[in-house]
Amino acid sequence: MLDGKVLILNQNYEPLTVCTVKRALLMLFGGKALSVELRPEQVRSVSAAWAVPSVVRLARYVQAPVRRVVLSKRNLLKRDNYECQYCGARGERLTLDHVVPRKSGGPSTWENLVCACLACNNRKGESRPEQAGLQLRRRPRRPNNISYIRSFVGVTDHRWRPYLFFDDEPPEPLLAHPVAPTDESAR
Ligand SMILES: [Zn+2]
Structure with a gap:
């Protein structure tokens, strides 16, 4: 149970990463995060019980670090x-x-x-x-936090879905002209 996964949102509800229930509870107790979605289960100590978080939100906005995923065939297949x-x-x-x-x-x-x-x-x-005469079905991108959680971590809890998938999501623009070479060091 304490090893279960919790989705962490930034203060503005932007998905950041996934952590264990244990770490999320410590963040909640420390006032660093607030519960957004709960699971039906509880964790109990001798004298108390706590609802198990499914999604938490940071109390303060953090500048999210750039997601680093190794560029490999395995990771491209996942993406x-x-x-x-x-x-x-x-x-x-x-x-x-x-x-x-x-x-x-x-x-x-x-x-x-x-x-x-x-x-x-x-x-x-x-x-x-x-x-x-071929057309790309979607524009290839470097994984960001949302696509990383979707494709690499996996959405293991349906309560995460509203924060990771959007009904009004515009379809990915297809490339009229394929990507020009980009300067990797500028990222
Ligand atoms: Zn094909």
């Missing part, structure tokens, strides 16, 4: 939900594709690498998506 980013194929061997081909100066970055099935990768070859 892309194990789906070919051109045709949506799943469950077959996926490869990594440089949206702007390396030959044209396309960098190996979160913004220029996507998962692609063998068929799409072969069709695309050394060309840009639009030259091969």
Whole structure:
């Protein structure tokens, strides 16, 4: 129970990270956080009982540190939900594709690498998506706190959903022109 997961929101309700119930309770007792959503269970000591938090909010706004996720094939597969980013194929061997081909100066970055099935990768070859008649289903991005919790931590408690998924979420803008190489050191 104390090892269960709790979603931590910034003071402005922006999702930050996930911690254990134990750490969240210590934050609540210390006045550093406030309960936002509770689970039906309680934790008990000899003389007292506390509701188990599901979501807590920091009492004070913190400048969130930039989320660092290692750029690897494994993490790109997770980010892309194990789906070919051109045709949506799943469950077959996926490869990594440089949206702007390396030959044209396309960098190996979160913004220029996507998962692609063998068929799409072969069709695309050394060309840009639009030259091969392919279109990205969503814009490749570096994981932020929300996408990190969604894709890497996993949403293990339905009470987190209102803070991580938004009904009025605009569809991700598709790239009219693939990403230009970006300066990694500027991030
Ligand atoms: Zn495909």
